[in-house]
Amino acid sequence: MNRRLKTLLIKTKRQVFSEMIGNNPSIFHGEGYDFSELREYQVGDDIRKIDWTITAKLRKPYVKLFHEERELSVVAACMMGGSLYFGTRRIKQEVVAEVAAILGYSAVKNGDLFTGAIVDTEVRRLEKPTKRLFSVNRFVEGVDSASVLGRRADYREGLHKLFKRLKRRSVLFVIGDFLSPVDLALLAKRHEVIAVIVRDRFEEHPSPLGQVHLVDPETGATLQTHFAQKSAAAYRAQVIESDKALYRHLRKHRIRFVKIHTDEEPFGRLVKLFGGRV
Structure with missing residues (x-):
């Protein structure tokens, strides 16, 4: 485990175990x-x-x-695709790992079962339900060190395969950048699904860059282009329309969601999502 990840885990553990807001130990309201x-x-x-x-x-x-019920089943499904290998402050993959750590520590603190999953087009890893901090640390390290370049996060087929493997009704957090087409309808029928959208502000509000050499982190395809003001505006409009479709889908299936940018503290955003309890 590298020093950066150790520091992140220490900070996250302190936040969860020392800075929890409120006296109610049940954090994932509405499930279990x-x-x-x-x-x-x-x-x-x-x-x-x-x-x-x-x-x-x-x-x-x-x-x-x-x-x-006496205990909850909390699942963190980390959608690991090449697009996570991007960020102006820190890469999105690191934020996904931190969110998974917060959820894992919170579940352990409350005596709930925590299950970690790494998903792209397949379910690459599915941990056994645990109440042990060691197991949470091991999963978070796996998320942080996962090789994402050349992989595609599939929010349809990948999550349908996860659905088949989750036997117990759970509070299911789907964590990723949600830049690919999404279908959470099947999961939402059995589980309480919560979407955690991790983004970098630059990919939502890009600046003109002039002549650039672009590389697709999922396919490796390259492109030489002039990314001027007009191109930036067109890209921004496309992101807005894509997000509108995403939010319609989430609201249709009554899925709560939160967006966390790479320059924000995930703990604070999750506390706000749960009304002061994480």
């Missing part, structure tokens, strides 16, 4: 529950628990009630 019954909506109920099918049939809002 068995269905109990339906009842009519009352003021103060979580609107995410509304059963819209029953509500439409009865013309009154109804919510699902659950019994809490």
Whole structure:
């Protein structure tokens, strides 16, 4: 394990075990529950628990009630493709590893089961569920050191193969840059899926670069081109349209998501996602 990763793990462990906000030890709200019954909506109920099918049939809002299970199954699926080997502050791959460490440490702290997965077009690695810090460290090191150049993260086929291998209903974090076409519908039917989008600001807001030599990190294809203001604007417009389609897909399947840039602290962004509890 290199010194940079050791420093990252020490910092992340301190954040999770020393800086946790709130007294409730359950961090992944909304999962780890068995269905109990339906009842009519009352003021103060979580609107995410509304059963819209029953509500439409009865013309009154109804919510699902659950019994809490003793432990959660938390899965971090790291989508490892060549596009992660990019970043102006630090490469996206390092941020993906840090997010996985935060989730793994948080699960262990709460006494929940943590499973790490490395996915591209295949499920390259699927750890056994664990409550041990050593196993979390080993998985994060695997994510940080994974060879991503020449590989493509497949958010459709790769994740469909992961679906077949996950037997237990879980809180499933899909972590990647989401620059490829996405289909999380199947996963969302069985699991509570949360998308963690890792991006570099430059790839969303590129500046004109003039004459450049570009290399596709997934295929190795090269291109000599003049990347001027017009090209930057066209690229930016394409990213915006792609992200609009991504957000529509996530909202359609009621998937929570958060975007973390390479110049941001992942811990703070995840705390905000969970309303002060990570």
